[in-house]
Amino acid sequence: MSEPTVPGSPDQLAAALEATGYLPDEGLATAAYLALVMHRPLFLEGEAGVGKTALAHALAQVTGRPIYRLQCYEGLEASQALYDWDFGRQLLHLRAAEAAHAADDPERLEASLYDRRFLLARPLLQALEDSPSVLLIDEVDRADDEFEAFLLEVLSDFTISIPELGTVRAQTPPLVVLTSNRTREVHDALKRRCLYHWLAHPDFDREVAILRRRLPEVTDQLAREVARATANLRTLDLLKPPGIAEAMDWATALHTLGARDLDPDLAARTLGAVLKYREDTERVRSLAPEALVGG
Amino acid sequence: MADGAVVERDVVDTVLGFARTLRHAGVGASPDRVEAMLAALGRLDVLDPSAVYWAGRLTLCSGPDDLDRYDTAFAAWFSGRRPRPAPAPAQATPRLAASAPLDPGTGEGDDSDAPDLAARASGDEVLRHRDVAGLTDAEREHLRRLFALLVPAAPMRPARRRRPSAHGSVHPARTVRRALRDGGEISRLLHRRARPRPRRVVLLIDVSGSMTPYADALLRFAHAVVRARPVSTEVFTIGTRLTRVTRELRLRDPDRALAAGGQAIPDWSGGTRLGEVLKAFLDRWGQRGTARGAVVVVCSDGWERGGAELLAEQMARLRRLAHAVVWVNPHKGRVGYEPLTGGMQAALPSVDHFVAGHSMAAFEELTGVISRA
Numbered sequence: 001m002s003e004p005t006v007p008g009s010p011d012q013l014a015a016a017l018e019a020t021g022y023l024p025d026e027g028l029a030t031a032a033y034l035a036l037v038m039h040r041p042l043f044l045e046g047e048a049g050v051g052k053t054a055l056a057h058a059l060a061q062v063t064g065r066p067i068y069r070l071q072c073y074e075g076l077e078a079s080q081a082l083y084d085w086d087f088g089r090q091l092l093h094l095r096a097a098e099a100a101h102a103a104d105d106p107e108r109l110e111a112s113l114y115d116r117r118f119l120l121a122r123p124l125l126q127a128l129e130d131s132p133s134v135l136l137i138d139e140v141d142r143a144d145d146e147f148e149a150f151l152l153e154v155l156s157d158f159t160i161s162i163p164e165l166g167t168v169r170a171q172t173p174p175l176v177v178l179t180s181n182r183t184r185e186v187h188d189a190l191k192r193r194c195l196y197h198w199l200a201h202p203d204f205d206r207e208v209a210i211l212r213r214r215l216p217e218v219t220d221q222l223a224r225e226v227a228r229a230t231a232n233l234r235t236l237d238l239l240k241p242p243g244i245a246e247a248m249d250w251a252t253a254l255h256t257l258g259a260r261d262l263d264p265d266l267a268a269r270t271l272g273a274v275l276k277y278r279e280d281t282e283r284v285r286s287l288a289p290e291a292l293v294g295g
Numbered sequence: 296m297a298d299g300a301v302v303e304r305d306v307v308d309t310v311l312g313f314a315r316t317l318r319h320a321g322v323g324a325s326p327d328r329v330e331a332m333l334a335a336l337g338r339l340d341v342l343d344p345s346a347v348y349w350a351g352r353l354t355l356c357s358g359p360d361d362l363d364r365y366d367t368a369f370a371a372w373f374s375g376r377r378p379r380p381a382p383a384p385a386q387a388t389p390r391l392a393a394s395a396p397l398d399p400g401t402g403e404g405d406d407s408d409a410p411d412l413a414a415r416a417s418g419d420e421v422l423r424h425r426d427v428a429g430l431t432d433a434e435r436e437h438l439r440r441l442f443a444l445l446v447p448a449a450p451m452r453p454a455r456r457r458r459p460s461a462h463g464s465v466h467p468a469r470t471v472r473r474a475l476r477d478g479g480e481i482s483r484l485l486h487r488r489a490r491p492r493p494r495r496v497v498l499l500i501d502v503s504g505s506m507t508p509y510a511d512a513l514l515r516f517a518h519a520v521v522r523a524r525p526v527s528t529e530v531f532t533i534g535t536r537l538t539r540v541t542r543e544l545r546l547r548d549p550d551r552a553l554a555a556g557g558q559a560i561p562d563w564s565g566g567t568r569l570g571e572v573l574k575a576f577l578d579r580w581g582q583r584g585t586a587r588g589a590v591v592v593v594c595s596d597g598w599e600r601g602g603a604e605l606l607a608e609q610m611a612r613l614r615r616l617a618h619a620v621v622w623v624n625p626h627k628g629r630v631g632y633e634p635l636t637g638g639m640q641a642a643l644p645s646v647d648h649f650v651a652g653h654s655m656a657a658f659e660e661l662t663g664v665i666s667r668a
Contacts, residue, residue: 185358
């Protein structure tokens with residue numbers, strides 16, 4: 001009962017993902033399939049906005065598993081990723097026990113302080129306890145080296161030992177998706193435990209399909225022209241080439257303004273939806289509009 | 296290997312041969328990764344070339360740099376063509392006298408070659424691997440002693456994360472934990488406060504022809520900085536291309552670290568394309584986080600063969616990202632030096648500290664500038 005929907009091949013998984021609105025290419029479908037059946041974490045790298053985080057959510061939907069997300073940042077500590085004790089409630093419990101004169105047996109009282117109900121589970125522990133689950137470790141490149149070393153330990157045997165309580169072991173290892181924007185080189189030891197996939201921008205047809213799927217209200221014409229213009233923008237060596245997320249924002253903005261196709265004037269006015277640097281905007285404005293809109 | 300066991304024997308041989316090809320091409324396909332590939336193949340259709348391609352790519356590669364090499368090796372191996380084995384770097388024929396053998400102590404002096412090298416500096420990439428320990432004995436001994444004494448202090452930045460401390464705001468978790476131990480009585484308040492953390496230092500070292508006389512010393516300086524703060528220091532060499540040498544310089548022994556660094560640098564004593572290489576650094580590393588809030592030290596004479604305009608643009612961009620930009624120019628130590636080269640003129644408006652880097656005294660001064668930046 002626990003896993004009714006594990007697909008039998010990459011193609012089946014791709015079809016299931018497509019049903020949720022996430023359109024993977026063959027490599028990504030194979031990567032996700034292998035991560036699922038080999039119980040190996042999936043390490044996704046790629047430019048911002050290519051759909052790394054969205055994949056984890058889509059996989060949770062496909063497999064019917066709960067998803068737990070750990071956002072990494074500099075200074076992230078184990079207690080924020082694993083568990084913490086609820087000290088305030090422990091203290092209250094102690095006082096209540098004293099008031100009820102239950103403090104006669106100090107050992108039992110102490111043991112009762114480290115009960116599961118005083119444990120605050122953080123994403124990693126939650127994902128193990130609630131297995132099978134999907135564990136999204138987002139932007140792991142933002143965490144410190146020490147945190148990476150700690151992750152390595154958790155991801156290699158999927159157990160967490162809590163000194164006061166015992167060991168928590170996942171019955172089925174969670175499907176782990178790690179994402180990185182490459183702000184920093186992640187340690188090789190961590191990558192070695194994972195399947196590595198570089199997520200590139202989608203090709204034209206796939207991007208059109210994604211736009212059509214996610215934004216059904218946008219006309220086919222507009223979706224194609226936005227996809228073509230976005231692809232053109234990516235060839236311009238910009239500071240921040242637009243990802244799928246930006247293409248969707250752009251299409252939405254154009255649609256909101258009543259556009260049925262991409263005319264140069266509207267495109268120039270809505271560049272802010274797709275470009276996020278002044279230099280990039282100026283660069284594109286200085287080009288002939290046909291260079292952007294035409295293919 | 297439970298999954299791999301179902302894979303047939305000739306598949307194993309094919310994969311092992313492929314992994315060997317891949318290692319020749321420079322992808323570190325370690326045995327555990329190969330094992331993972333076999334396990335992956337056990338789950339996929341071995342007769343489907345595209346499944347084999349992905350099984351290998353997902354398990355053997357570890358970064359975007361590996362992908363092109365993987366594609367080439369895959370095409371070569373599985374089309375039946377044997378790829379030409381790539382010449383090992385060590386066998387590359389040294390083309391200039393400065394390519395002394397790795398054996399220390401037999402190297403020729405570099406300084407005498409300097410004018411010659413500068414004259415030869417060209418836009419073409421001179422692809423060779425120089426032994427950076429190839430100084431004269433006396434010089435090397437001298438520098439080694441002096442660099443061992445150099446203890447660069449890191450610049451500090453305020454931290455958000457608070458740690459236990461005798462003073463500061465109350466630390467509720469520690470206080471209550473302590474109270475639990477004391478039977479529920481809060482007898483003492485424990486405190487925490489933010490402690491400053493080291494700020495990242497990024498060194499960009501010009502290894503082009505005109506900088507050859509100084510590159511050794513600058514790399515030794517970089518090694519001293521890396522040794523002092525291995526986690527918060529990054530070192531790149533710039534010339535005709537960008538090379539990250541942080542990992543090589545983390546070796547403890549300076550001579551081995553420099554030899555490893557020298558091996559890693561493909562464009563030693565080539566030309567300079569500062570603007571382009573700086574742009575590559577900012578695109579690939581700087582903007583994503585490496586230069587953000589860091590002290591960035593550019594060590595170069597500003598001899599730019601490309602357009603100065605691009606350099607000016609990229610320096611302005613660097614300054615917006617970095618906490619402070621330090622430019623080290625060895626020539627600044629000379630009497631009567633004026634920063635007249637186009638590159639220097641373009642860079643100076645975006646530089647916070649412009650210092651010399653030609654002598655040990657200048658390096659000591661530089662450590663002060665970095666730690667106060």
